Structures are given as C-alpha cells and as structure tokens.
Amino acid sequence: MIEKLIAKIEEKKAPIVVGLDPALSMVPPHILDEAVSRHGESLEAAGEALFEFNKSIVDATCDLIPAVKPQSAMYERYGLPGLMAYKKTIDYCHEKGLIVIADIKRGDIGSTSQAYADGHLGTVHIGSKEFAPFDADFATVNPYLGSDGVKPFVEVAKAHDKGLFVLTKTSNPSSGEFQDRMLAEDDKLAGMPVSGASVYAGRLSNEAEDVRKPLYEYVAQMVNIWGQESLHGDYSDIGAVVGATYPEVGLRLRKVMKKAYILVPGYGAQGGKGKDLKAFFNSDGLGAIVNSSRGIIAAWQNEKYRDTYGEKDFAEASRRAVLDMKADIASSVGL
C-alpha cells in the first residue's frame, strides 16, 4: 500500500493529507439547518451534517491531494449516526480516488487488536461471505501494549495490502510526559522486571550497547522491526506518527527509521510550521506526509480566508488553504 500512497503523492506533487476531523462548530449553518430540517435536532442530523460538510470539502480538494485522514473520535462523538457518517466518508473518498488513513489510534491485547484490524483494514467471514466492514487503507496504531498489540495489525495489513502508522512521538503538548522519558543505561534484560524480556532479547539484542535513549526512540526501533517484512521498494507499509511540533525529534527519528514513512500531524492549527518540516523528509523528497485538519476544513472561519470566502464558499476556502499549504511545504522542503 505504501507504494500506492507514494505514487499518489508524486502524481499530485503534494505530500499532504487532509484531516477530516469535523466538529459541528465548523459546519456552516446552512448545512446543519438543512440536516435538522430533515431529521429534527438529532444525532442523525449531526451525522448527516458532518458527511455533507466532508463531501463538499472532498469535492473541492480531491484533485489536489493524495489522501485524507478521518479521525474516528469526531464521528463516535455522535454515536451510531456519527459512525455512519464516518463510513460514508471513507466510501466517498475512495470513489474520488483518495487514499484513506483511518486515524483510530487503536491498540489492545493480541486477540482484541486482531478484531480491530479485521474491522478497520481487513475482512470478516459470515457463513460463505466475506465483508470489509470499514475498509480503510491505513490505520494509526497505539504501541503502548507492545508487539502483541501491534502485530495483528501488521499481519492484516500484509494480507490485505494495507498499511499502518504507529504512534511514536505525538504532536500534543504533553506527549513528552511518557514518550520522552529517558530509559536507564543498565536496563538490558535484567532491568526488565517481569515481562517482555524474551521479546526484547530476541529482537533488539544488537542494540543492547546503546540503551540510553528516550522511549519514543525505542518505539521507533520497534517500528523498524515490525515493518521489516512489509517493504515495497525503499519504504515499508508500517510507518510512524511523529508530530510537526517536535522537529528536533523528527530529524532524529527520520534517521532512526529509514524505511518508515512518517505521518506528520500538528501542522497549522497545532503550531507546526512549514520551515520545520524539512526534518521529516528524506533527501529524495519522500518519507513524510503532512496532515492538516482544522487548518484546511475550517479555513472559512480563519481570519486569513474569511474576508474572501463566505460561509457558502467554505469548500473553496478549503481548496485555497490546500494550495497555500502545498506552496508552504514545497518552498520549505524544497520539493
């Protein structure tokens, strides 16, 4: 799957993903009013409004971008009708030729991660029939449970030609509380008090001499291991999430994970700047894809665009914001 994403990035000349993370507060009143007129003030109205909002933005931007990243939380917030909008959004983006990165940040014990992977990336069998319930192309995965929480996703991705981005260093202000903690120098096998020692011994023993590093760097090393059998050319289907808000970390992890594509959230509304993005890319101009959510989909509310675009032109404002983001990244990264 990663080679398909790269081909689309090259075709569109845009290492950009639009985060479809809508909130009702971003939806122009005429769209919500229309939905309420059909469904009353209800979760169904909210779900329909989110989908119609997404659809207009996708229509206005799909020729410019390779991929979208719907954030499952924004749909779960509105219960089943919200999740219906989530599924319709995935299907509509596929119709428009876009790659869909499901930002679900799931991760659980093995048999449970298997169920998430089946549902979001893979298929299930019911009697003689096979279904792909959500059918995203990539999913984000939380690594806190270790290899047996991640590997079912890796295996399902391999079987169905899909991919992952594993949370490594997230873009939020408090991501360092746990992810930046420095690990003890003598934390080799003896330092692993209960579990995980055997996995660790088997997989990372070559690195045992080089132990003092932040937790996120260990996660990055595991991303390399998890992805080593999923290579397509220079890159693996198993990538990583590293926030635009921490460019020094990006520079370091770009070197640690040579084969991992990096999904970079935090550009724009969260504070990540174009000039900081170069750190995340390889010299071939590949290796990273930058997400903007609010910066694109709520552009019509941004003072930069709101004098030019009214609420009826919200999708055109999003298109303008994509073009501006593309130019910012091209000039900063040197594409």
Added chain:
Amino acid sequence: MIEKLIAKIEEKKAPIVVGLDPALSMVPPHILDEAVSRHGESLEAAGEALFEFNKSIVDATCDLIPAVKPQSAMYERYGLPGLMAYKKTIDYCHEKGLIVIADIKRGDIGSTSQAYADGHLGTVHIGSKEFAPFDADFATVNPYLGSDGVKPFVEVAKAHDKGLFVLTKTSNPSSGEFQDRMLAEDDKLAGMPVSGASVYAGRLSNEAEDVRKPLYEYVAQMVNIWGQESLHGDYSDIGAVVGATYPEVGLRLRKVMKKAYILVPGYGAQGGKGKDLKAFFNSDGLGAIVNSSRGIIAAWQNEKYRDTYGEKDFAEASRRAVLDMKADIASSVGL
C-alpha cells in the same frame, strides 16, 4: 460513580466483571442460524447474533454480578451493524441494573480525546437538545499521549458522574516491552528533551528524588494525580488497569495507587490465577474488580462445562462459570 460500583460489588458480594467480548466462533450455531435466516449472511446477521448471545448471558448472570465490560473491538469488527449491537448491549445491561465499563482504550490529543469522552461517557448538544450517544459508566483510557490526552476524559467523567480505568500495566505477554522499561535515574527535568518538562515539573516535583522506576509506575503516579479531584470516600473515579498475569506488579501498584480502583483483566483464559489476585486488593476487601471474558461467555465450549451444558444451555454454563469464579476469588482473596 466509583461509589456506585463499590455498592454493587458489596451488594452482590462479587468483585467481578463479565467481559462481553463475543466472537462469532463463541456464538452457538442456533443463534447465528436464526440471525442469518432473518438477515442473510451479512454484517447485520453478525450484529444481531452478538447481541442475542450477550442478552442471554446477561439474563443468566445479572443477579450475580455488579458490572459488565463490553470490548468495543469485538463489535467494530462487524462494522456499523456490530456497533449497533454494542450500543444495544450497553442499553440492555443498564436495563438490567448493571454498571457498564466500555473497554475502548481510547486516547488522543486533547481536542480529540474530548470528542471520545463526549461520545462514550458524556453528552453532545444538537440545537436545543442534549444526547448521550453511547452512555457507558466507565471507559478504559490509553495514557501514551500524556495528561492532555487523559484530562478531557477526567473532566467529562467529573461532569457526568462517570469513571475511568487508565491502562497502567496490561495483561498481555508483551506488555513489558514499553511499560516495564526502567527510567534513567538522572531523568529529571534536564532529561526531558523537548516537551512535557513543565507539566512534569509542576506535578511530580515531590517525587523527583525517587526516579528510577519502570514506566508503569510513573503512569501509576499520574493516575493518582489525575484522580485526586475525583474522590468519593476512599476511592477515586479515576482507576487503573493492571493485569492479573503480573501479580508482583499488582502488589507494588496497589501500594502506589492507594485511591485507585484496579480493573484486573487476564483472569482465566489469559492465565491469571485466583491465588494471585490477593495482591490487587486492599485489606478492606475492596480496591479491585476482576474481569473474565472468554472464561465466562464461552464457558459452554470449555471442557470443564461442556459435558454438563449443551449448546442450548450456553447461558447456564456462563452462570455456572460466574459462580465458580466468585468462589475462587472469595477463597483466594479471603472475602
């Protein structure tokens, strides 16, 4: 909310939660056949079969137990119809007077965690109306993103009288890969390379002299901090997940998190034994609630029960398994 859970535990004399984590392979054929006869071989049939299976087990066990823990993955596996079964299961368990712990293991950047918390524990406003989309009583939360990923859940729990269990040391074999890593002794503020330092400085400075400990113990200390404003009597609405499979860790974390209720997965099918559970309880016989999923809901397939209970009596087998679990815990923990 924690005081309600404790009252139910005391009323039923059972610190037990039944994990409603159904797979189609556990559902007796007559239930699946009935669903397929109505909906064909479809995701709808799968969803209906999961709900009917759950309903029978809840009917057969609800007088014995205080709470259930549906695992969202098992429902997401079957897409929207699966999630419809998830929501119907929550509502049905509430009708039967059970407390519902949503095992969703969500966790994201602040604004996104807010959306998850609103949807799963809180409410949303649409025009003049307010809805509680999933309306669980507790949710499990993944701490990898740090305080700003957890606090929206804490605040929503406070506003709506709900609770959390934060993943601290999970029950799976590879949980130690990251959770057990020993942190460096000199990892005080200078050791926090980029972010999180200010949060850490403000919140944990009293503990700065005592730094060398595994990551899960830092998470446990943060659980104390996150829960300090949510106390009801001896316990906080903000609890922790610690796996039955690591009783030494349970013994340690029981002392570290004096006010946190511990949700203990991993009993039974995952290998946790009754005799190991004492570590997780306080001397008042409270402080922990033990989950069993497959051990209860798939009891009819277990060699211990399958000669006595046929596939039509699967719910009675689950009832027997709850009674056996209750006796095992009572004798081990000394309740």
